[in-house]
Amino acid sequence: MNLIFSFISKGNHPYIYVDMENHTYSVLQIDTHIFEFLSAGKKPIIKRILFTEMDTPGFYNLALGSIIRNGIIDYRDESNNGDIIRIFSTIVICIKIFTERFPECIIFFKGNTEQKTRVYNEILRKYYIDFLTEFAIFGVSITDENITTAEEFSVSKTYSGFLVKRKTK
Amino acid sequence: MSIASKKTAENKADSRERSQKKVAATDRNIGLSEKIEEANLLIKKLNNPGLLK
Numbered sequence: 001m002n003l004i005f006s007f008i009s010k011g012n013h014p015y016i017y018v019d020m021e022n023h024t025y026s027v028l029q030i031d032t033h034i035f036e037f038l039s040a041g042k043k044p045i046i047k048r049i050l051f052t053e054m055d056t057p058g059f060y061n062l063a064l065g066s067i068i069r070n071g072i073i074d075y076r077d078e079s080n081n082g083d084i085i086r087i088f089s090t091i092v093i094c095i096k097i098f099t100e101r102f103p104e105c106i107i108f109f110k111g112n113t114e115q116k117t118r119v120y121n122e123i124l125r126k127y128y129i130d131f132l133t134e135f136a137i138f139g140v141s142i143t144d145e146n147i148t149t150a151e152e153f154s155v156s157k158t159y160s161g162f163l164v165k166r167k168t169k
Numbered sequence: 170m171s172i173a174s175k176k177t178a179e180n181k182a183d184s185r186e187r188s189q190k191k192v193a194a195t196d197r198n199i200g201l202s203e204k205i206e207e208a209n210l211l212i213k214k215l216n217n218p219g220l221l222k
Binding site for chain 1: 196197198199200201204205208209211212213214215216217218220221
């Protein structure tokens, strides 16, 4: 209970997304690039989603971490909290909020383990039609010659990472 | 509320706001730089960036 309270009462934030239908977790926007939510799976874990501008202009890396202690965020974490689909849906909400502010940006994300990347592939295969109404999705593959290539997301393929861009209205 | 206590409350609020702003800057991010480095390498090696425009 204390954990939930401290999470909600962290201060004056510009954006709080509350999902009334419980498809996602409620999200607190800490600043333009940082979001936090409480993963209520097997155990309560405060998760952070961080968008970081990459060396290539216009590209942002999306990283998901767990706040393990105040001010310490572990981005290697494999919490396996049993709520991956709800977490992924929450990531989508954060992408929506972030790209409302930065509509031209391209977001890159991948799982921090092969297993998580595989799960992201499975979830995207299942839900990408919903996602396509607002976003263009590209799958990223690495060839045997160590070349990275992107292509429009295909349900029949498994990708090493993903690129997402808001569709222009 | 007296002027002095009002001033103290304002100062506390300012201080709280300043410390909140510092949070992101002072966070210890484990594994983040490796993740970003890996992502940067992948994107730099992208052979068809034009597809994303």
